Amino acid sequence: MPEPIVEAVDVAKVYQLGKTQVHALRHVDLVVERGEFLSIAGPSGSGKTTLLNLIGGVDVPSSGTVRVDGEDTSKLTERALTRLRLDHIGFIFQTFNLVAVLTVFQNVEFPLLLQGRMSSDDRRRRVNALLEAVGLADHARHRPSELSGGQRQRVAVARALVANPPLVLADEPTANLDSVTGGHIIDLMREMNRRDGTTFIFSTHDPKVMSHASAIVRLEDGRVVGRETAQGAEAR
Amino acid sequence: MIATDLFIAARNLARHTRRNLLLASAIGGVTAMLVLLGGLTTGMREAMLHSATTLMTGHVNLAGFFKITSGTAAPIVAGWEKPWDAVKDRIPELDYMAPRGRGWAKAVADGGSMDLVLAGVELSREPGFHKVIQVVDGSLEELGKPGTILLFQDQAKRLGVKPGDTLTLSAPTTRGASNTADVRVAAVARNIGLLSAFNAFIPADTLRQLYQLKAGTTGAVQIYLKDPADSAKVAARLRAALRDAGWRVMDPDPQPYWQKLMFKVNAEDWTGQKLDVTTWEDEMSFLSWIVTAVTWLGNVLVTVLMVIVAVGIVNTLAIAIRERTREIGTLRAIGMQRTQVLRLTLLEAFLLGLGGAVAGALLGAAVGAGLNGAGIELPETMQYFLLQRNLHLAIHPGQVAVYVAFVTALTTVAASWPSAYAARMRPVTAMHHVG
Ligand SMILES: Nc1ncnc2c1ncn2[C@@H]1O[C@H](COP(=O)(O)OP(=O)(O)OP(=O)(O)O)[C@@H](O)[C@H]1O
Numbered sequence: 001m002p003e004p005i006v007e008a009v010d011v012a013k014v015y016q017l018g019k020t021q022v023h024a025l026r027h028v029d030l031v032v033e034r035g036e037f038l039s040i041a042g043p044s045g046s047g048k049t050t051l052l053n054l055i056g057g058v059d060v061p062s063s064g065t066v067r068v069d070g071e072d073t074s075k076l077t078e079r080a081l082t083r084l085r086l087d088h089i090g091f092i093f094q095t096f097n098l099v100a101v102l103t104v105f106q107n108v109e110f111p112l113l114l115q116g117r118m119s120s121d122d123r124r125r126r127v128n129a130l131l132e133a134v135g136l137a138d139h140a141r142h143r144p145s146e147l148s149g150g151q152r153q154r155v156a157v158a159r160a161l162v163a164n165p166p167l168v169l170a171d172e173p174t175a176n177l178d179s180v181t182g183g184h185i186i187d188l189m190r191e192m193n194r195r196d197g198t199t200f201i202f203s204t205h206d207p208k209v210m211s212h213a214s215a216i217v218r219l220e221d222g223r224v225v226g227r228e229t230a231q232g233a234e235a236r
Numbered sequence: 237m238i239a240t241d242l243f244i245a246a247r248n249l250a251r252h253t254r255r256n257l258l259l260a261s262a263i264g265g266v267t268a269m270l271v272l273l274g275g276l277t278t279g280m281r282e283a284m285l286h287s288a289t290t291l292m293t294g295h296v297n298l299a300g301f302f303k304i305t306s307g308t309a310a311p312i313v314a315g316w317e318k319p320w321d322a323v324k325d326r327i328p329e330l331d332y333m334a335p336r337g338r339g340w341a342k343a344v345a346d347g348g349s350m351d352l353v354l355a356g357v358e359l360s361r362e363p364g365f366h367k368v369i370q371v372v373d374g375s376l377e378e379l380g381k382p383g384t385i386l387l388f389q390d391q392a393k394r395l396g397v398k399p400g401d402t403l404t405l406s407a408p409t410t411r412g413a414s415n416t417a418d419v420r421v422a423a424v425a426r427n428i429g430l431l432s433a434f435n436a437f438i439p440a441d442t443l444r445q446l447y448q449l450k451a452g453t454t455g456a457v458q459i460y461l462k463d464p465a466d467s468a469k470v471a472a473r474l475r476a477a478l479r480d481a482g483w484r485v486m487d488p489d490p491q492p493y494w495q496k497l498m499f500k501v502n503a504e505d506w507t508g509q510k511l512d513v514t515t516w517e518d519e520m521s522f523l524s525w526i527v528t529a530v531t532w533l534g535n536v537l538v539t540v541l542m543v544i545v546a547v548g549i550v551n552t553l554a555i556a557i558r559e560r561t562r563e564i565g566t567l568r569a570i571g572m573q574r575t576q577v578l579r580l581t582l583l584e585a586f587l588l589g590l591g592g593a594v595a596g597a598l599l600g601a602a603v604g605a606g607l608n609g610a611g612i613e614l615p616e617t618m619q620y621f622l623l624q625r626n627l628h629l630a631i632h633p634g635q636v637a638v639y640v641a642f643v644t645a646l647t648t649v650a651a652s653w654p655s656a657y658a659a660r661m662r663p664v665t666a667m668h669h670v671g
């Protein structure tokens with residue numbers, strides 16, 4: 001049995017807000033197996049974003065451990081943590097977060113350039129294959145500002161997948177999209193999950209979006225209050 | 237990656253055209269100032285060098301002092317052809333050379349009297365002389381005849397003489413007695429600033445007669461090089477060669493000969509002939525404060541401007557980076573290292589600085605060329621210090637390139653503070669920052 005892609009043990013995250021302490025997460029234990037298509041659900045302020053940040057290595061827990069692909073994130077240097085994000089994790093953001101001055105092609109290519117491993121020919125093939133997969137082959141030369149929200153999020157999906165990471169994190173990837181477009185994005189993510197076995201973890205408020213998940217982890221007030229498998233989820 | 241960095245940096249600059257254009261023009265303005273001020277000081281330096289080396293000193297001088305007793309020094313080289321023969325084959329940089337008599341005399345005429353520093357010239361050996369001296373009355377040829385003198389306008393006015401008039405020179409000879417000579421004014425030349433205050437020219441033979449010196453005696457062999465920048469090198473070589481040939485040679489000392497004569501040589505305990513090899517910079521050291529002062533003034537001005545521009549750069553970049561908080565956070569989240577963020581923002585400042593500086597340098601060079609072309613005559617007092625009549629800026633490409641590099645580097649350094657801030661930005665800001 002291979003090790004889980006994500007393993008969080010007794011994780012807490014406390015934010016200092018002036019004089020008060022905000023307990024964004026308390027005693028969270030979570031195991032995500034490779035190939036899962038996991039949804040994190042919960043009301044606003046329940047800690048979804050915080051949890052994704054800890055898994056993504058953009059932040060480290062106040063206590064407890066988070067292991068991603070075998071690495072304990074709080075034991076890594078800033079440099080190594082950045083490298084972990086680059087090589088092992090893809091990110092999809094609620095607000096798309098594309099680089100405005102770069103074209104669609106250049107945005108998708110960017111992680112490969114940061115990795116600096118591929119020749120420019122290989123990069124071009126890889127980027128074009130992904131743009132094909134997300135249905136934007138004709139928009140390679142456009143700038144993000146010339147695209148619709150749904151198209152931008154497709155670019156983001158392509159960027160998250162381009163370096164072939166074992167794990168993709170998406171914080172409310174559909175929140176800024178209408179439900180039809182959002183549904184298309186989730187379908188696209190699911191397709192990539194099935195095709196490549198890439199693990200996806202995404203947060204959402206939307207029950208319709210959740211229904212695509214292979215499992216749902218429910219958060220409330222910074223705690224995990226339940227985990228449902230696919231059958232349960234689809235029954236809702 | 238560097239291509240993409242360049243691309244992003246350039247596009248980022250283009251994104252806020254107005255703000256960046258403003259900053260680039262400030263950077264350009266400072267560079268233009270630098271180029272013009274640099275051109276002015278270099279122009280002064282070159283004009284001084286040219287006028288002064290033609291009239292008062294060679295690029296390198298084979299000179300010396302002769303002491304009959306240890307307290308009576310004369311600035312002469314007896315039998316100058318011997319030491320010259322010993323070294324003349326060692327100067328491949330040589331353009332031409334001319335022996336010059338050195339002396340000092342009181343000039344008395346009907347209209348008044350004054351002290352003059354006399355140079356004994358052989359016009360036929362000094363091709364540069366005609367180019368620097370502008371005769372306003374009389375003729376330079378007359379100075380080739382014995383018993384004549386060339387004065388500058390102010391001197392002629394002070395003595396109340398014009399070409400054809402006679403004045404009497406009275407000088408102390410090496411033997412302590414005083415000797416006099418009557419000389420006819422050959423020509424009156426246009427003032428050349430400070431240089432024309434005390435210097436006058438008489439034929440070399442006339443000077444020797446005044447001082448009762450033998451034919452082979454001169455004050456200095458003035459050596460002119462193809463490139464004056466070689467002076468120090470050549471001087472050192474000559475010093476060594478003369479020592480090897482058995483001459484007594486004085487150690488290098490950056491003072492003009494007359495200062496050595498008045499304050500130094502007489503206090504030393506030796507007699508006979510000593511040689512002294514000097515450069516034009518040694519002989520002109522008493523004038524170099526002018527260049528220093530102008531350079532200094534310019535530097536203060538430019539420093540103030542640069543501080544203002546640096547503050548502008550820091551501010552503008554800080555704004556640009558704050559606006560890009562989420563973008564930088566995103567790049568950090570997807571795996572960009574801090575050093576790469578730093579490089580990206582520094583590159584942006586570098587491009588801005590380079591663009592502004594190049595434009596400013598071109599502008600400065602164009603304005604400089606315009607000023608030179610206009611032939612603006614300097615006010616009298618400035619002519620006096622600048623040793624030149626018309627405003628002339630010497631703008632050399634190499635120097636301009638140095639200014640461009642300097643301003644670009646300064647811009648990049650000023651940007652390091654906001655860039656470091658950008659690099660420290662945490663990737664979470666990609667998620668939290670709204671807007
Ligand atoms: N940087 C921060 N500083 C202080 N408190 C924070 C910070 N980030 C999050 N919090 C707090 O931590 C708690 C969890 O926030 P989080 O953003 O993880 O919730 P969420 O489930 O993602 O909410 P939403 O559905 O609104 O996005 C909230 O109470 C929030 O106010």
Ligand SMILES: [Mg+2]
Binds near residue numbers: 048
């Ligand atoms: Mg959230």
